[in-house]
Amino acid sequence: MTTDTHIIEKDLCTIFSPEWLRNSARETGLVKRERKIDPVIMFWVLVMRFGVRLQRTLANLKRGYEKTSETKLSDSSWYERFTPKLTEFFKVSVSHAIEHIAQEQNHILNEKLSQFKDVLIQNSSIVRLHESLSKKWPATRTRKVAAGVKVSLLVSTVADGPKRVALCAENKSELKTLHIGPWVKDRILLIDLGFYKHQIFARIKDNGGYFVSRLKKNADPMIVDINRVWPGRSIDVQGKYINEVLPELKRQMLDVNVEISFKRRKYRGKQRNDTEIFRLVAILNEETGKYYTYLTNIPSDVLEPEDIAKLYGARWGIELVFKELKSRYAMDVVNTTNSNIVEAYIWIAILTLLVSRRIYSIVLSLNPEKMKVRYTQLRWSTIFAENASDQLKLILRYCGIEIFT
Numbered sequence: 138m139t140t141d142t143h144i145i146e147k148d149l150c151t152i153f154s155p156e157w158l159r160n161s162a163r164e165t166g167l168v169k170r171e172r173k174i175d176p177v178i179m180f181w182v183l184v185m186r187f188g189v190r191l192q193r194t195l196a197n198l199k200r201g202y203e204k205t206s207e208t209k210l211s212d213s214s215w216y217e218r219f220t221p222k223l224t225e226f227f228k229v230s231v232s233h234a235i236e237h238i239a240q241e242q243n244h245i246l247n248e249k250l251s252q253f254k255d256v257l258i259q260n261s262s263i264v265r266l267h268e269s270l271s272k273k274w275p276a277t278r279t280r281k282v283a284a285g286v287k288v289s290l291l292v293s294t295v296a297d298g299p300k301r302v303a304l305c306a307e308n309k310s311e312l313k314t315l316h317i318g319p320w321v322k323d324r325i326l327l328i329d330l331g332f333y334k335h336q337i338f339a340r341i342k343d344n345g346g347y348f349v350s351r352l353k354k355n356a357d358p359m360i361v362d363i364n365r366v367w368p369g370r371s372i373d374v375q376g377k378y379i380n381e382v383l384p385e386l387k388r389q390m391l392d393v394n395v396e397i398s399f400k401r402r403k404y405r406g407k408q409r410n411d412t413e414i415f416r417l418v419a420i421l422n423e424e425t426g427k428y429y430t431y432l433t434n435i436p437s438d439v440l441e442p443e444d445i446a447k448l449y450g451a452r453w454g455i456e457l458v459f460k461e462l463k464s465r466y467a468m469d470v471v472n473t474t475n476s477n478i479v480e481a482y483i484w485i486a487i488l489t490l491l492v493s494r495r496i497y498s499i500v501l502s503l504n505p506e507k508m509k510v511r512y513t514q515l516r517w518s519t520i521f522a523e524n525a526s527d528q529l530k531l532i533l534r535y536c537g538i539e540i541f542t
Contacts, residue, residue, distance in 0.1 A: 144503075145496055145528070146535035152237050152495070153180065153230065155536045161229055166222040173214045177536055178206045180230070185529040187482065188466050188489025189522040195219065195478070205533070219478045227484035231302055234491045238296050246295065249440060250448075253347065254323045256294040258452055259315050259332060261287050262459040263307050264483060267474045274476075277308040288468070288483060289314040292455045298494045299458070302487055304480060312337070321346030325435070327452045335399035339413050342434050349449045352379070352417065352430040358395035361414060364437040365392040383419060383428050390442045391419035391428070418442040457514060458490070465518040466490050493521045496528075 155177045162168045162176035179202060186201050199215040202208075246253060266274055266284040276283035285307030293300040303314060311331040322345035328337070333353050341348045352358075357380045374382045374393060382391070395417045401409050416435065419428040420442060431445050440448065462468040468486035471479050497517050512520070521528075533539075 143531075143535060145499055146531050148499055149492065149495065149532055150535050152234055157233070158230075161233075162226055165226040165229060167218065167226045173208065173210055174202075174218060175206060175538075176226070178202065178533065178538060179218070181529055181532055183227075183485050184488050184492060185525045185532075187470075188485050188492075189525040194472075205529070206538075219475065219481055221477055221480075224477060224480040224484060227481055227488060231299075231484055231487050231491070234488065234495075235296075235298075235300060235302075238298060238491070238495070239293070239300065249444060250325070252323075252439070253325050254295070256325045256327065256448070256451065257300065257321075258292045258294075258327045258455040259289070260292075260329055260452070260455045260459070261289045261311060261314060261331075262463070262468075263287055264469050264471060264479075266471060266479060269474045270476055270479065274306045275308045286479065286483065287314070288459075288462075288487075290455060290458060291315075292458055294451065294454070297498065298491060299487065304483060317341055317344060317346075319344055325349065325448070327449055329452065335397050335413070336402065338397070338415065338432070338434070339399065339401075339411065342413065347433070347435050349431055349433045349435065349445055351449070352432050356397075356432075358397050358415075358417065360393045360417070361396050362394040363392070364394060364416065365442070379417065379419075379430070383430075386419070386421075386428065389421050391417070392437055392442045393417050395432075397432075418445045420446045461515060461518050462486050462490055465515070465522060466493070493518055496521065 158177050158180050159168075168174055168176055182202050182205050183198065187198055195216060199210060199212070202215070203210055246256065250256065264286045266286060268282045268284055270284040271282050274284045274286050276285045287305050287307045287309060289301075289303045289305065290299050291301035292298065305314065311329075312334055315332050315337065317337060317340040321341050325347045326341060326349075328348050328350035330351055330353060333350055338348055338350070357378045359378050360374050360376065360382065363375060372382070372385055372387075374391070379395065393416070394414050397413050397415055399411060399413070401411050416433050416437060417430060418433065419430045421428055429446060431449055433445055435445065459468075466486040466489040468483055471482050473479060473482075494514070497512075497514070
């Protein structure tokens with residue numbers, strides 16, 4: 138998989154240097170003395186073997202570690218490592234990788250989006266678990282006892298990967314997984330309907346950020362201004378509600394400002410009503426004859442109505458991330474009733490995704506035309522998985538750990 142002498146191994150071992158891995162293992166309490174378990178080997182074996190579905194059980198992973206490290210472990214030496222300390226070690230490793238990648242700009246936004254720092258997409262996916270874990274991770278709206286972990290991702294377009302990751306119970310509201318603050322300044326959030334709330338949109342605007350969301354079906358804001366006038370005869374829409382206008386609309390698109398009413402967050406036990414002016418864009422789908430409506434605060438002189446629709450379509454990218462995690466990197470392979478192992482497995486899957494995309498970005502930078510034409514992210518993930526064992530040997534060899542098998 139290497140395209141130049143040690144360029145991939147050097148990069149990965151810069152992010153996850155042996156020193157950093159061993160220090161983090163000690164700081165999280167994963168290891169106290171490296172007598173039997175080397176955290177460097179353990180890290181890479183789990184990421185490059187379990188994460189690509191080469192080994193799916195603890196017993197197989199143990200044998201993989203023994204073969205790689207040429208050591209013999211007792212069952213207790215291996216199984217006792219799968220504790221909250223191991224979960225914390227991998228969680229810290231994910232945060233470390235995200236911080237490192239965030240310092241670099243893998244993708245450049247197009248000219249129309251150049252004034253923004255990033256385009257971010259928030260979404261969640263559920264990993265089904267054994268019913269015995271229902272107390273820790275209760276499922277949502279089920280007639281029988283069930284359990285599920287909600288994996289929430291905030292994906293960055295610029296970094297081409299996760300920017301924030303959180304695990305919580307399936308029954309936790311989507312809205313509670315998105316915390317708006319100063320970090321949204323000069324960034325665009327593409328909001329799924331599961332996160333639709335006018336209060337959130339106002340907070341994004343208050344913090345200097347931008348958003349694009351589909352308009353909820355039961356929302357019926359009043360039009361207060363028109364951003365674009367089309368030639369010819371057209372109905373007067375100002376002062377009317379959007380659900381009154383759309384059935385009578387004959388034009389290809391609508392670009393107006395609307396007034397939204399909502400309640401602010403409670404402060405000292407009191408909650409006040411408020412209003413905001415947002416931009417509403419409606420685009421006609423010629424096949425269905427229906428309008429797709431979007432709510433945003435991106436000015437009309439920055440993005441055309443068609444650009445708003447295309448931008449929202451980029452949300453498909455996060456669906457591909459979850460598909461990659463589940464179909465390629467074993468995020469849903471959690472055939473265990475041990476909650477510590479469940480969490481560790483999920484963090485390992487996310488690490489494998491980060492490592493795969495990191496290698497992809499390196500190969501892409503060296504062969505831009507060939508890679509763009511031949512390999513989508515999902516197609517690349519298959520190539521990555523097929524070569525993971527060879528890459529594991531090269532990484533460990535670069536770390537000074539020779540494998541003779």
